Amino acid sequence: MPRKTLEIPLSVEHLSILDEKGKVDKNLEPKIPKDRLLRLHRMMKQGRAFDQRMLSLQRQGRIGTFPPVSGQEASQLGIVAAMDPEDWMVPAFREMTAELWRGRSMESILISANGFNEGADAEDGEGPATDFPVSVPVGSQMLHAVGIAWGIQYRKSDRVVATFFGDGATSEGDFHEAMNFAGVWRLPVLFVCQNNQWAISIPRKDQTRSETLAQKAIAYGFPGIQVDGNDVLAVYAAAVEAVDRARKGEGPTLIECVTYRMSVHTTADDPKRYRTDEEVDAWKKKDPVERFEKYLLSKKHLTKKKIASLEEDIEGEIKEAVKRAEEKMGTIGDPLEMFDHLYAELSPRLKQQRDALERELSELQEDSNHG
Amino acid sequence: MPRKTLEIPLSVEHLSILDEKGKVDKNLEPKIPKDRLLRLHRMMKQGRAFDQRMLSLQRQGRIGTFPPVSGQEASQLGIVAAMDPEDWMVPAFREMTAELWRGRSMESILISANGFNEGADAEDGEGPATDFPVSVPVGSQMLHAVGIAWGIQYRKSDRVVATFFGDGATSEGDFHEAMNFAGVWRLPVLFVCQNNQWAISIPRKDQTRSETLAQKAIAYGFPGIQVDGNDVLAVYAAAVEAVDRARKGEGPTLIECVTYRMSVHTTADDPKRYRTDEEVDAWKKKDPVERFEKYLLSKKHLTKKKIASLEEDIEGEIKEAVKRAEEKMGTIGDPLEMFDHLYAELSPRLKQQRDALERELSELQEDSNHG
Amino acid sequence: MAKMTMVQALNLALRQEMERDDRVIVLGEDVGVDGGVFRITDGLHEAFGRQRVLDTPLAEAGIVGMSVGMAAYGLRPVCEIQFSGFIYQAFHQIENHAARLRWRSRGRFTVPMVLRAPYGGGVRALEHHSESREAYWAHTPGLKMVMPSGPRNARALLVSAIRDPDPVIFYEAKALYRAYREEVPEDEETLPIGESQIVREGDDVTMISYGAMVRPTLEAAEDLSQSDGIEAEVVDLLTLSPLDDEKFSRSVKKTGHAVIVHEAPGSFGPGAEILSRLAEKSFFYLEEPVLRITGFDIVIPLFAREKAYIPDARRIAHQTRKMMKRG
Amino acid sequence: MAKMTMVQALNLALRQEMERDDRVIVLGEDVGVDGGVFRITDGLHEAFGRQRVLDTPLAEAGIVGMSVGMAAYGLRPVCEIQFSGFIYQAFHQIENHAARLRWRSRGRFTVPMVLRAPYGGGVRALEHHSESREAYWAHTPGLKMVMPSGPRNARALLVSAIRDPDPVIFYEAKALYRAYREEVPEDEETLPIGESQIVREGDDVTMISYGAMVRPTLEAAEDLSQSDGIEAEVVDLLTLSPLDDEKFSRSVKKTGHAVIVHEAPGSFGPGAEILSRLAEKSFFYLEEPVLRITGFDIVIPLFAREKAYIPDARRIAHQTRKMMKRG
């Protein structure tokens, strides 16, 4: 074959079901039972409200830095709604709504956001045993999902793993290695890219020259799909297909959710330095929560009144959670606990360091009592 | 757009010009002046002969471990023949023929293969000032090419950079980061993949699920082309196009040269453990040197007699080079030189360590004189 | 002279070096319009444009590997790793290449690059944002490891690092970024890499520290002086590698007692080498074991507990006092 | 008992642990049909199949990151990094995750993985194939760092490492792989991680070493005994972290003199911590400065000169002799 274009047996699709006005494409509309639709709606609302509450707590100095999620609720919930609780989730650091859906408590999120390792305690409800903790180093968690998926395949289980990461994460070497490994062994992984247009101040187009992030899957020989990430129905439909492929042993899928970070990168960030209000306003019109609400209203699954009472319930729950978290935080914080959980057992040197610190703290206490 | 396949404005081509029997596709035949064709032929022959000579030197214990190049001559020479001497080359560790073409001396290769850093000395002819030394960590050198290319763009120079790497290297995170950076800034880089089917014992198909390596360029928004890497005309033609694009500011190209490592991975390797003789024999039929020779014979650029005398010349040159290298190696090796060239200036501690070693060596010498 | 925070002082160093030498290129994540997450590169983008202040994709090995190539090409890249907790993504490019290219090419290619990274705790940051692991680099042949302790020396050392012919790892203490202001001359100022400074004189005990720990060490020294009449000589290393072992060894010959303070985990930490050099050079002058006051051999805890981890003036004074009373 | 090389002994450990526990998975580059470039995994592929002996694509961060996930899932990955010079490609997965997942999840997920890598010089290898940088890992909280010194203890320690509930970095000296044979029992044998051994008794000087350097140290000790009547006590650390500082400190209390031998660069190297522990625990027994005999603070040279870099019995004996004569 002297010179010819090669057929690559992979294509990249785009999927959108519920448009910006809340109008649904009947042919594509997934069949989701009403109670699940309402749970999705509730979670979206709760996620949004809790995010805003955290922002004000942070501004009051009652919690530390955190990465708000507003705008990405559909991109996250559409995925986890298509999974079983026994499936695995390996998040990055901005998947708060997905964590809430999976069962993590608001308290545990608040405790973490206050710099207590105890935010990860099982008894405080950090979610099912198949959920990884938050991972801060961008892109690095994807490989853990691959390892879990390999274990699933080895044990002939039919579980799947979903791992989340941002548009920025696609530039990291770890993204590449994870995608490649998953492709080679056809592992049951959903690679869920939260393309929220920004990696701190770097816009999507400066992150990579490729037109879509979904097409990066072509490099690894498995399908990629781009979905409207502010359309929870589209995200859900794509996730159902990907979960199905994965369970059947047909391997991984890359799902690019096109969405928007409506708030700051973290509470330490000032987005006015790098993006315009117009851009933010334009995306506000595509708000995933409002859109989904319109859809449910039009389907008569909801009424304005029900929404108002739901909002009230959520406010109450959040208030309770903040109270419980603050109570709990009053009872923890013994510095000596920092030696716990690094190893199964403390080495003699660590024991010695722990003991010395204990002694020192009491000596210093005495000093200040006397001083 | 509800559900549709996206148009990706990138395709992957395959190119082959000179077939296994040495028959050329007239429509695609590049116009290469006779003297350049003959230089290419000479280099191929020299590369092959020197490779075999090194193998026997290694077996005699006269040099250390090295990675033979046999089989990949066309994949390398087709690229460098399309470049100017002032362009940059950033090799991996198996680009001996490309280095020879660019002006590195056989002596310097031998000196390196004998564990002397002096193999990199300019006065020993390690090639032009725009050639990087060999890089052993797989895939890592590609980023250096990107940095050089960025410098070229910054200085508004019209130079280009070619960087070489193997099929195995495409799995490393560095490959991904280099390709992505080059894409973002449309840098003048030729990414030249020597797909020789094996990464030590791992076959190409276990390295990645993608059907071609060339298609990986799609992930970065620039073109990839797969060429018959044992066809020097095809490699050359693809390189000319890529150099042209790069010089015009149109950015990088990925060139996948489909070739074969006909010999061992390194002299420490035993390929019988992982591949069959049949496979090797099948590839021998596609030998790039023989194929090109047939082409030149049919074009009457060469005669059997000329070839025989060329072979004799080369043998003589190699013999001379081995002699010169062994002479040179007799004169170097002062251990104190290991402190040189790490920093521009030795720190006090390093001076002290160097002096202490000097003293110790003379004390030990005395001891053994007396002992 | 203007009073500047360390952020402003570092910014001044970058700005002046960029004005002086068009080979100097600043690159990293968010260093452009955003001015860096700590604003060290604030305004440089406007002053020098997109090419000189290069926002990169999110990839640390990419940033460092590319800088190696840029340096070899003849530029002077100053790259920023957003937090030193993510420098490991680039470890191989540093060890395999930045530290070795001069050596591998026998001087034909050199790597005059600076790798800046914020390190250390004390600013209530997230996981991976508070580590102090300078020992990795101090142990790596081919690198220099610089750690300023305040606005003025940070500026002077950064200028020297940029002009240095070899790769310099430059760790900036986040805790110092906006902690206080210092007079920083507008005119060029450099400091030699590899030279420590005696920042307080005293005859009773030698306290050796660097980076963010110099301030609490000085505070502890004041406390010891006022409450116990113990006069500490305080040495600010400024550079960890190459380590200036002359000044502190000489000081210990005078004082007979030594305390080393750092934030990094103690075991196999920088203090071990400092102690070893002391043992080598001042062994017969040491009246008792050298005291290492350091981070514990654990991951620095999340911020609710970080104060208990990081040595502070109270801990330093307390432990030093106990040692001096015992001695 | 069969006489085995270290290669065979390590192979035995892997084989028996794989037989015993189907959670044990060997993975890495060329570990399958090829049996690993040093043949440590020879035959395992045939015995246990492709799944248990997993050839991976060429990506070290991938291997380690994937192993973290496998371990958290409930498996016991034993991954091979082909040469420790390429472990840096995975540094972030080790520091950011392997070492921290237990801590980050408060014990909910654990990382019982072993990361094997050949280290050190002496086999005429290419660049990046001869480094000795165990200090990086010994300084990293959350890891254990094991370095056997011969066939029998390598086998026993590898078994212990595989069964350990936490991540273990396991550095194997290439120079020992086929250097000699030793009796290795077919029956299960383990050795506790974190315990050193006294491998030669003596009253005059304590020599502390580990890994490939134990043999030349023992040779030097013999030489000192025969030519000078100096009797050295030799301590083989076996584990660097957690460091067993009891045995060597006790020994120095007896001998009053100490020599530390390692291949790694001296500055900020493992010897500094060993010396510091000695200074802490046996200060008043030390009659003179501890001697560190180590690699120089440079990149280990290409193999034509590596002999001059790596401490050998002659150098060790010579320097120790000088010290003892001076003392």
Ligand SMILES: Cc1ncc(C[n+]2csc(CCOP(=O)(O)OP(=O)(O)O)c2C)c(N)n1
């Ligand atoms: C390896 C690494 N490098 C840098 C950072 C600092 N950092 C935190 S989030 C972020 C941007 C991430 O962008 P993206 O992946 O798009 O996720 P998003 O924040 O938009 O959710 C950066 C640079 C980090 N956490 N990890």
Ligand SMILES: Cc1ncc(C[n+]2csc(CCOP(=O)(O)OP(=O)(O)O)c2C)c(N)n1
């Ligand atoms: C980062 C890194 N990992 C592992 C190795 C050991 N190694 C040397 S060559 C090689 C295989 C390379 O395969 P490929 O990229 O296809 O190049 P080829 O050897 O076929 O030319 C391996 C694993 C290395 N040199 N660098």
Ligand SMILES: [Mg+2]
């Ligand atoms: Mg983003």
Ligand SMILES: [Mg+2]
């Ligand atoms: Mg190959």
